[in-house]
Amino acid sequence: MGRSRGQKARDKNKSKMPQVPKTMKSDGHDVEFSAEFADHEDLEAQARAEAAGIRQSKRRKS
Numbered sequence: 001m002g003r004s005r006g007q008k009a010r011d012k013n014k015s016k017m018p019q020v021p022k023t024m025k026s027d028g029h030d031v032e033f034s035a036e037f038a039d040h041e042d043l044e045a046q047a048r049a050e051a052a053g054i055r056q057s058k059r060r061k062s
Helices: 040-061
Strands: none
Touching: none
């Protein structure tokens, strides 16, 4: 009888208690990089990553 009156006991915690706190989430850019130890391949990979990020942000906007 309790369920027919719109009482949902399950899933009340989902909006209040997420699995990962916001302070622990990162954007994926947590890799340390030293420009003085970088070689040509590192710089090329960094440029490709930046270009991919720009393409991804343009794709999200449209």
